Amino acid sequence: MKDKISLAVIRRLPRYYRYLGELLANDIDKISSKELSARMGITASQIRQDLNCFGGFGQQGYGYNVRYLHDEISNILGLQNFYPAIVIGVGNLGTALIQHLNFEKRGFKLVGIFDVKPSLVGLNITGVTVQHIDELEHFFETHRPKIAVLAVPRSEAGPIADRLEALGIEGLWNFSNGDIHLKTEIPVENVHLGDSLMTLCYRINERGK
Amino acid sequence: MKDKISLAVIRRLPRYYRYLGELLANDIDKISSKELSARMGITASQIRQDLNCFGGFGQQGYGYNVRYLHDEISNILGLQNFYPAIVIGVGNLGTALIQHLNFEKRGFKLVGIFDVKPSLVGLNITGVTVQHIDELEHFFETHRPKIAVLAVPRSEAGPIADRLEALGIEGLWNFSNGDIHLKTEIPVENVHLGDSLMTLCYRINERGK
Numbered sequence: 287m288k289d290k291i292s293l294a295v296i297r298r299l300p301r302y303y304r305y306l307g308e309l310l311a312n313d314i315d316k317i318s319s320k321e322l323s324a325r326m327g328i329t330a331s332q333i334r335q336d337l338n339c340f341g342g343f344g345q346q347g348y349g350y351n352v353r354y355l356h357d358e359i360s361n362i363l364g365l366q367n368f369y370p371a372i373v374i375g376v377g378n379l380g381t382a383l384i385q386h387l388n389f390e391k392r393g394f395k396l397v398g399i400f401d402v403k404p405s406l407v408g409l410n411i412t413g414v415t416v417q418h419i420d421e422l423e424h425f426f427e428t429h430r431p432k433i434a435v436l437a438v439p440r441s442e443a444g445p446i447a448d449r450l451e452a453l454g455i456e457g458l459w460n461f462s463n464g465d466i467h468l469k470t471e472i473p474v475e476n477v478h479l480g481d482s483l484m485t486l487c488y489r490i491n492e493r494g495k
Numbered sequence: 496m497k498d499k500i501s502l503a504v505i506r507r508l509p510r511y512y513r514y515l516g517e518l519l520a521n522d523i524d525k526i527s528s529k530e531l532s533a534r535m536g537i538t539a540s541q542i543r544q545d546l547n548c549f550g551g552f553g554q555q556g557y558g559y560n561v562r563y564l565h566d567e568i569s570n571i572l573g574l575q576n577f578y579p580a581i582v583i584g585v586g587n588l589g590t591a592l593i594q595h596l597n598f599e600k601r602g603f604k605l606v607g608i609f610d611v612k613p614s615l616v617g618l619n620i621t622g623v624t625v626q627h628i629d630e631l632e633h634f635f636e637t638h639r640p641k642i643a644v645l646a647v648p649r650s651e652a653g654p655i656a657d658r659l660e661a662l663g664i665e666g667l668w669n670f671s672n673g674d675i676h677l678k679t680e681i682p683v684e685n686v687h688l689g690d691s692l693m694t695l696c697y698r699i700n701e702r703g704k
Contacts, residue, residue: 365696383688393700456702459692475698485684487603488508490682
């Protein structure tokens with residue numbers, strides 16, 4: 287059943303996962319689609335439809351078992367995989383990502399950090415030591431990272447992505463704002479922070495009318 | 496016509512805007528929905544449907560006028576507004592947002608930066624001086640910022656948001672990962688970076704099956 291889930295539904299799962307995690311943290315173990323709907327700001331019918339994709343964990347007139355649903359979504363997303371991940375670029379953004387994102391709760395384990403600046407080499411960030419980007423090839427031989435987080439300037443994203451692809455990287459989380467054209471079809475998640483800022487501009491604009 | 500556009504369509508506009516901007520940068524002044532579809536990885540019919548919401552800028556058998564479409568989307572989003580914006584919190588994330596996001600191209604102008612740490616006060620980031628958070632009330636009297644970017648720890652997001660709301664802020668761009676419950680219905684754009692990391696985990700997982 288799983289392989290028929292659309293990416294649109296998949297993209298909503300992390301959000302369910304976050305909300306269910308908060309419910310668990312507040313010792314709430316059952317919730318109706320109606321209550322969940324009110325909390326998340328999406329319709330109850332959308333929630334039922336989404337969760338039914340996985341065989342439906344809710345029971346009529348009873349609600350969802352929060353722990354079960356939370357764990358199932360974790361399984362579907364594969365959050366227990368601890369896939370090895372590396373971060374390329376430790377400017378402010380790369381450093382912020384390393385410090386604030388708990389990779390281990392999101393399916394990955396941070397195993398390497400790389401930068402081109404010699405002055406950053408040797409720096410320890412959350413227990414991982416920054417290496418020079420020239421060490422990348424050697425590092426792959428022993429650690430086989432699955433994904434790379436690209437926190438490099440736009441102009442460097444393309445060449446680094448090509449190099450990572452040649453080394454056998456399996457996915458990219460791209461913060462560089464640059465277009466990446468790869469030879470293979472490995473998954474790339476592009477993050478464009480400015481998009482939601484523009485949406486905010488529109489929303490403020492509309493309210494002022 | 497504008498006020499009937501769904502937020503789902505609005506959320507796709509920044510993406511069109513980015514792609515059209517790249518076309519302009521490459522001196523491409525006409526494009527068919529088919530070509531745009533191939534570049535953006537969304538269906539041509541979706542593109543036609545989205546752009547028709549605004550009265551349709553394309554002509555059959557001719558394609559879209561890139562410059563015109565780019566400018567119209569900019570008008571719809573209100574990107575020429577230069578609404579005054581402030582950033583709260585200049586840790587790595589706040590600093591990265593200030594340095595890498597061109598606010599002026601996205602509808603805003605950065606007019607103030609605040610932090611709670613005395614050691615950061617007086618620091619100049621891209622021409623704006625960091626002030627102590629205690630100056631917030633005074634600053635509002637003279638500058639009336641419309642939005643605040645929250646790059647503060649999760650635990651501080653709620654109190655800061657309440658304070659900003661009382662001061663009359665009109666929108667929040669929230670990077671704190673924390674829930675914000677406001678009294679009024681001002682627009683809040685929550686950014687959860689971890690969500691796309693979890694999606695990437697799923698996609699890698701699926702490919703490995």
